[in-house]
Amino acid sequence: MKWNWKKNKSLPFQDVFGPAESTITHVTYDSRKIQENGCFVSIPGNNIDGHTFIPDAVHNGASTVVGSDRDTLTQYAASFPAVTFVLVEDSKTAMADYAAHLHHHIHKKMNLFGVTGTNGKTTVTAYIRSMLNNLGEPAGIIGTAGVWSKKSKHPFKPTTPTTPEAADLHDIFASFYEEGTRTVAMEATSIAIDLKRLHGLEFEVGVHTNLVSEHMEFHGTMENYKRAKLKLFQQSRQAVVNLDDDGMAQDILNMFGGPVWTYGIRRSADIMASNIRTDAGGSSFLLTVQGRSYLARAPVFGEYNISNTLAAVGSCLAAGYSVSEILCSLPGIQGAEGRFQIVSDYPGKQIILDYAHTPDALELVVETVKSLPHKRLILMITGIGLRDPAKRPKMAAAVEGKADHIIVSVDHPGPYNRQRIVDDVASGFHDPEAENIYKRKHREDGIHKALSLSENGDLIVITGLGFGGYQVINDQHVPYDELEVIDSYFQENRQLS
Numbered sequence: 001m002k003w004n005w006k007k008n009k010s011l012p013f014q015d016v017f018g019p020a021e022s023t024i025t026h027v028t029y030d031s032r033k034i035q036e037n038g039c040f041v042s043i044p045g046n047n048i049d050g051h052t053f054i055p056d057a058v059h060n061g062a063s064t065v066v067g068s069d070r071d072t073l074t075q076y077a078a079s080f081p082a083v084t085f086v087l088v089e090d091s092k093t094a095m096a097d098y099a100a101h102l103h104h105h106i107h108k109k110m111n112l113f114g115v116t117g118t119n120g121k122t123t124v125t126a127y128i129r130s131m132l133n134n135l136g137e138p139a140g141i142i143g144t145a146g147v148w149s150k151k152s153k154h155p156f157k158p159t160t161p162t163t164p165e166a167a168d169l170h171d172i173f174a175s176f177y178e179e180g181t182r183t184v185a186m187e188a189t190s191i192a193i194d195l196k197r198l199h200g201l202e203f204e205v206g207v208h209t210n211l212v213s214e215h216m217e218f219h220g221t222m223e224n225y226k227r228a229k230l231k232l233f234q235q236s237r238q239a240v241v242n243l244d245d246d247g248m249a250q251d252i253l254n255m256f257g258g259p260v261w262t263y264g265i266r267r268s269a270d271i272m273a274s275n276i277r278t279d280a281g282g283s284s285f286l287l288t289v290q291g292r293s294y295l296a297r298a299p300v301f302g303e304y305n306i307s308n309t310l311a312a313v314g315s316c317l318a319a320g321y322s323v324s325e326i327l328c329s330l331p332g333i334q335g336a337e338g339r340f341q342i343v344s345d346y347p348g349k350q351i352i353l354d355y356a357h358t359p360d361a362l363e364l365v366v367e368t369v370k371s372l373p374h375k376r377l378i379l380m381i382t383g384i385g386l387r388d389p390a391k392r393p394k395m396a397a398a399v400e401g402k403a404d405h406i407i408v409s410v411d412h413p414g415p416y417n418r419q420r421i422v423d424d425v426a427s428g429f430h431d432p433e434a435e436n437i438y439k440r441k442h443r444e445d446g447i448h449k450a451l452s453l454s455e456n457g458d459l460i461v462i463t464g465l466g467f468g469g470y471q472v473i474n475d476q477h478v479p480y481d482e483l484e485v486i487d488s489y490f491q492e493n494r495q496l497s
C-alpha cells in the first residue's frame, strides 16, 4: 500500500522527514521482523529504547520509520535519505493507528468482545467462543491460550503473555476476517490497556469478571490497576458485569452509560444461577434471566466456572441470542487448555490441571476438587519469578492444611533464583519443613514428584502456569509442554524421592 503522509489527513503525525510517500506492506515494533517495505515503529521500552534499532530496521528493508524522538529521527533521516521518517507524539498509539489503516480498519467490521478481570478471562473467552460457534456464529479467541479462529489454532508467535501488541492484533483481525471468523472474544488485560495495545478498538461488549490484587509489580496500586481495567468500558457499547465482585462492579456501573447485563450467584442480578449440582460430567443449575428460570446444564466444574458461564451467557444475550438458543448451546461449552482440565489418559490416575496462580484462584480450585470423590489430595502449587514476590507466601497460606501432600515449585523464574522463589512460597506455611511439603525447583520435577506420591484413588491437582507453550528462564522463552512432562513420567515410570 502506498501512503502519502502529507496528503492523507487520517494518519496522525507531527512531522515527516525524507520522502513524503512510502510503500508499506507491514507494521511492526521489532526490527528483527522488518522485511522489504516494512514500517518500523520505535518504542521506548523497559529495557532499551526501540530507536536504537533504527539502523537494523533500515538494513532489513524498512521503507518507513516511526518514532517520538525528533533529534534521533532527523539524524537518521540525513543518513538514510530513501527512507521516510515519521515523528509522532506517542509511538504506541501511532502504531495502533497505522496498523489499523494498513488493514483498512477491518476491526470496525468485526464483532469484538473484550474480557477483563483478574481471574477467568481465558475461561470466559473460551466459553464465549464455543457458545457462539455452537450457535452458528464463527468466533475466535485471542489471549493466554493463544489465538484460535473458529477452525484452528493460528500460527501466531506471541511476544506478550496474553494480549498482543497493537500491530499483531490488527494482523490477527485481518487473517480472521479473511477466513470468515468475524467475531472475536479477546482478553483485555490491564497492562495491555495501559500500554495502549487496544488503542482505537471498539468493543461490542465489554465483559468483567472480578478484581483482586494482582500485577502490583506493574501498576503499583490497586487504584491504578482498577483504573486501567475501567478504560475497557469506555471503549465498549454494552457491558456484562459480575455483581458478586466487590472489586470494581460498582465502579463500572457508576461510569457506564450503555446497556448493561449484570450477573451473579450470590447477589440479585439480571442473570443468575442457583441450585447448582455437580456430578462427574459437569453441573446442572437453575438459570434465571430477568426473573424467569430455566433448567441448564453445562460441562463445567466449580462455582467460579458457573460464574464464568454466566459471563458468557450475558455476552450471548448482549449479542442478541435468545435464552432458548443459549440453553441449547450450553452443553457444548468448552474451556481453555489447562483450566480445570481433566487428564484421563492414565488409568487409575485422576489428574486435574488448573491455571490457578493467585491465592484466590488456588482456594477456589481446592474447594472445587474437594467435592469430587477421592482418597488423598496431592497438590502442586508454584511461585512465579516474574510476578509480585509478595504474592508467593500467600499461595501457601491459601492451601495450608487442605491437601495430604503439597509440592511447591516454580513458574517463569525469569532471571530470579529458583530456590529463593520456592522458599518465599514455603514461608507462607506455619511449618515450611513439614514432612508432607516437598520443594522442587523445576516444574517438571514437581509434577513427577506429585505423580510418584499418588496411589489409585488419589486426586492429583497440578496448578500454575503450565500452559502457553513456554517458560521464561532468564530472558529466554524456553519451550515447555505440560502434557509431555506428564507423559514422560509414565514413559519413564520415574520415582523421585
Ligand SMILES: CC(=O)N[C@H]1[C@@H](OP(=O)(O)OP(=O)(O)OC[C@H]2O[C@@H](n3ccc(=O)[nH]c3=O)[C@H](O)[C@@H]2O)O[C@H](CO)[C@@H](O)[C@@H]1O[C@H](C)C(=O)N[C@@H](C)C(=O)N[C@H](CCC(=O)O)C(=O)O
Pocket: 029, 030, 031, 032, 042, 043, 044, 045, 046, 047, 048, 049, 050, 053, 144, 159, 160, 161, 162, 163, 164, 165, 189, 190, 191, 192, 195
Ligand atoms: C512490560 C511489557 O509489557 N513488556 C513488553 C515490552 O517489552 P520491553 O518494554 O521490555 O521491550 P524492550 O526489550 O525494552 O525493547 C524495546 C523495543 O525494542 C524492540 N526491539 C528489541 C530488540 C531488537 O533487536 N529490535 C527491536 O526492535 C522491541 O520489540 C521493543 O518494541 O515489549 C515487548 C515487545 O512487544 C514485549 O515482549 C514485552 O512483554 C513482556 C514479555 C511481558 O512479560 N509483558 C507482560 C508484563 C504483559 O504484557 N502481560 C500482560 C498481562 C498478562 C496477564 O495477566 O495475563 C499481557 O497482556 O500479556
Ligand SMILES: Nc1ncnc2c1ncn2[C@@H]1O[C@H](COP(=O)(O)OP(=O)(O)OP(=O)(O)O)[C@@H](O)[C@H]1O
Pocket: 117, 118, 119, 120, 121, 122, 123, 124, 144, 162, 187, 209, 210, 304, 305, 307, 308, 338, 339, 340, 354, 355, 356, 357, 360, 361, 362, 364, 365
Ligand atoms: N471467575 C473466577 N473467579 C475466581 N477464580 C477464577 C475464576 N475463573 C477462573 N479462576 C481461577 O483462575 C485460574 C485462571 O483462569 P483463567 O486462565 O481463565 O484466568 P485469566 O484471567 O485468563 O488469568 P491470566 O490472565 O493470568 O491468564 C483458573 O484456573 C481458576 O483457578
